[in-house]
Amino acid sequence: MQVSGRSPRVEPLLRGVGGNGRPSLSAVAELLKPVTWFPPMWAFACGVVASGVPLSGHWGLLLLGILLAGPMVCATSQAINDWFDRHVDAINEPHRPIPSGRMPGRWGLAIAWLWTGLSLAVATALGPWGFGAAVLGLLLAWAYSAPPLRLKRNGWWGNAACGLSYEGLAWLTGAAVMAGGVMPDLRSIALALLYSLGAHGIMTLNDFKAIEGDRRMGIGSLPVRLGVQGAARMAAATMLLPQAVVIGLLLRWQTPWHAAGVGALLVGQMLMMRRFLADPRAQALWYSGFGVPLFVSGMMVSAFALRGLAAGGAG
Secondary structure, X not given: OOOOOOOXXXXXXXXXXXXXXXXXXXXHHHHHOHHHOHHHHHHHHHHHHHHOXXXXXXXXXXXXHHHHHHHHHHHHHHHHHHHHXXXXXXXXXXXXXXXXXXXXXXXXXXXXXXXXXXXXXXXXXXXXXXXXXXXHHHHHHHHHHOOOOOHHHEHHHHHHHHHHHHHHHHHHHHHHHHOOOOOOOHHHHHHHHHHHHHHHHHHHHOOHHHHHHHHHOOOEOHHHHHHHHHHHHHHHHHHHHHHHHHHHHHHHOOOHXXXXXXXXXXXXHHHHHHHHHHOHHHHHHHHHHHOHHHHHHHHXXXXXHHHHXXXXXXX
């Protein structure tokens, strides 16, 4: 149900949003959420590995790409989201910098625009592929949170935008930048898209803690749309099935040891999911901390499979 206006609980929690003064550095750091930077940085590194290009002589590109993926583009997306979610956060997370008043006035929006510009400036050093990927990633970030699109109002579209940006786009950018701007091969594209699809389920894990505010403010996250159990089962299937396809592809590409590695990590996730599915709201954070690392480890195993295939082809 779409909620018009603001809840009476929201207004007091937004005190200070229209105030004066400057935010502290700690509030700025909290706004940019460093803990969220890891997924796109890791995916970029996976693309670098999958490219098969030796790292010697390319360390600068690797470090610059990781900087762009995490502290720049991902951090920008967090600032954008916090600004346009400030009324929802006043219900779900009133301690966040903007609803708590520690980020006064329109500083949140100003930082979002500043980091957008800085990200584009850094991206120019990565050539056309890196710059184009940054533009696309930033467009997705603004489309996810900001009107008129505000993709997060629909959990299907919003999670797809995040999964594509955090995993697939970062992976393909790493592969292309390392290869001098050459389009990654179809195997790399296939894995990047499959792990993007899996990340759709990971994004749903973040929504279980925000059901109350999302429902009241008209955000159609999957837990709101499908119910807690329905969203949990959908998230589990969305995380598991793409990895099963990855295993099949690795076997087809004659990399059985890498397929076995991803398979072992998949079994570990399935065992943990039993606890998650038993109580999704209470265990979503636990699964994010212990199950998701197995998912991303499989990404790197798959990337090394492609690296081995590239080396074999070169030989």
